[in-house]
Amino acid sequence: RMCDYILADENYELVPAESMFSSVFYRGFSTESIFEFGYDEDIQVNDATRSLYGYQNNRNGQLAFPATLVAGKDSPFEYPAGNYIESKNDVDIRWKDFFVNDPGAGTYQIFKYAGLQRTENFDGSKSTYSYRNNTSNWIVYRLPDIILMKAEAVLQQKQEEGLAEALALVNITYSRSNAGDTLSLDYYDNSFDKLVDLVTRERQRELMFEGKRWFDLMRLARRAGSPSPLVSFIARKGEGSEALGKMSQMNALYWPVNKGELEANEALVQNKFYETTTSSSTLQ
Structure with a gap:
């Protein structure tokens, strides 16, 4: 019900793809921002994002996107859905804009919040990343989060009867970042479980580095009554067995x-x- 209330508010709308990064994460307080902490260089600097993600004077923040998730079977990008490939690297702007894609660097630094703009060369094969020298805001909730929350809720409430509605919601955020491309139920064999996985992937792609992922995985664990789904995802990051072993009980989470x-x-x-x-x- 709260999702419907927000989605019905005409004051909120998605920012077009071409200006999404600069409007939402650089300037801040965009039309898709619902609850956002504003920072000012002269009053209060957002030291957390500067330290963890980076900025002009320190481009190597403490955190980075795991190389195991950038490409390959565990990545949410270039994901095979039947004969269709979700979020192709040369199409999905989130693969280009949200972290630094420079394989020669050996690490994939976070660019969301840390960056000013990304520019491509003439054939789109290489990007140049410019960093901000001012402080960033921090978004707690924005419209895509609510859209995908509703998609998740629709699936859990309506099960198979909610497949088409949930996919339509996912397509709102997916098509924005993928040059208008949309997903079809046929790609997922009209399967409830595959749609649940799709929503989880789309939330990972859209909301990465925004503090949402742990809670998304916690909901999976709670629905399963076991930490196994969460541990399975954490293991994809290459975490050691000791860290994973500590998550073997629900209370440990x-x-x-x-x-x-x-x-x-x-x-x-x-x-x-x-x-x-x-x-x-x-x-x-």
């Missing part, structure tokens, strides 16, 4: 309750995972 809060309120109960797996006084 949630934070512990702070010791001070437990002492202040006897009605609070510690997360069972931290009661049994750690002796740290800061967690118990």
Whole structure:
């Protein structure tokens, strides 16, 4: 219902593809922004994105897009859906704009929020990335997030009866970034499970580096009643077995309750995972 309320508001609309990066992530407060924190160089700098993603004076932020997800079977780009290939690298602007595609560099630095603009050479085979020297905003919610939230909700509520409606919603964000191309149910054999996977991929492509991915995977785990779906996705990043092993229980996916809060309120109960797996006084 809340998704419908927002989608019916004519004040919100998607920014055209050609100006999406500059309008949404560089200038900020675009027509698709719903809740956004504004920063100002003279008042409050967004140090988090500068440090983690980078900017003009430090182009190598602490975080980068895992090379295992840029291409290959685990990537959301160039994904085979029957005889169709989703999000071709030479078409989907998100593959070009959201992280730096320079295979010679060895890493794929985040460009969303960190960048000013990307320019292509004459045949589109190489891009030049220019970085911002001012501070960026931070978007908490924007219209594509709501559109894809509704697609996910429609599938879970209506199951097979919601396939066409959910796909139509996915196509709103997908076609914007893929030169007007649209997806068909035939690509997914009219399968509920394949549409669920599609929504998960499209959210990854559209909302990468916006703080949404963990919560998307948590919903998968909660629906399954097991951390297995989440762990499967995390493993694609090349995480070590020790890190993955710590996620073997559902309770391990949630934070512990702070010791001070437990002492202040006897009605609070510690997360069972931290009661049994750690002796740290800061967690118990």
